Amino acid sequence: MDIGWLESFLALAEHGSFTRAAEAQHVSQPAFSRRIRALESWFGEPLVDRSTYPVGLTPAGVKVRAGAIETVTALGAVRDELRGGRQRAPRGAVRVAVTHTLATTFFAQWWTRCGDPDPAPCVLLPSNTLDAYDALVHGGCDLLLAYADPALPLNVPVAEAEWMVLADDVLAPYTAVTDGRPAFRLPGTAAAPVPVVTHSQAAFLGRVTERVLSGRDKEDLHVLPLAQSDFTSALAAMVRAGMGVGWLPERLVAAELAAGTLQRAGDPSLTARLEIRLYRVPNDKAPARAAAVWRRAAELAADGAPGHSAAPIPPAPVSGSSTR
Structure with missing residues (x-):
């Protein structure tokens, strides 16, 4: 058994594509495929x-995935402990x-606002959305802070989780503003398509963008994909540099909007409402x-504090449902 086989298998489960998973792990697709076949041979069952x-x-793959997450997380914790990582982490x-x-x-x-009276010590575990859910369900974290699309529930195992908005x-x-004018506007034209920088559909915000665009005739938008990245901050930098239009969370570009260096590039039909949720x-x-x-x-949240939902919070939320 090679720990790399498990890491590759988890990457494949996340991306749903041998090509994208191999790219994410920076290995060739033939080498990546050999890892998956080697893992299947070790278990004696097809996993994919x-x-x-x-x-x-496959059903066997679902079981292996749960065990792989626990194994990789546990071994990472042991490695950090041996390297002195636990000593550096806040007690x-x-x-x-x-x-x-x-x-x-x-x-x-x-x-900081949740500190009572001082912020609690924390270990921040930045992650993509699906990996973060996996960490929550399998005990890899205590709390999860993530975006959610109320119109597009994720197919993730959070039945035992509760959440609040x-x-x-x-x-x-959004588009850059140059000399007081937007660099691009949507829709484009057949003669002058608008360059866009996008998330992949494997990324959470990529799936939300695809949902928004699914209600539109993409040919009528006349866009030209120019760059793709699952790192939203990288896409924001491309938009700021004037490379094209990018779908971004408003909070990420609030300063630029206030300064007038960015502005929306399309009408409200091209937007989606997101919720910031806390899970446990x-x-x-x-x-x-x-x-x-x-x-x-x-x-x-119950008091309607800035940045929190003003909806009432029941004193004893039911497991598997919103605390909203």
């Missing part, structure tokens, strides 16, 4: 259903999985500080 696209997991820290964009745009101010955001197309899996063994943060976040 290659007859579908995106590729799916009694709350482990918070957070999607990359929210780690830079939302987390710090929200965490902390804030709203908007995913919209109720657990009697959860750190007391994690429970305290959850209670404080619920209080702020």
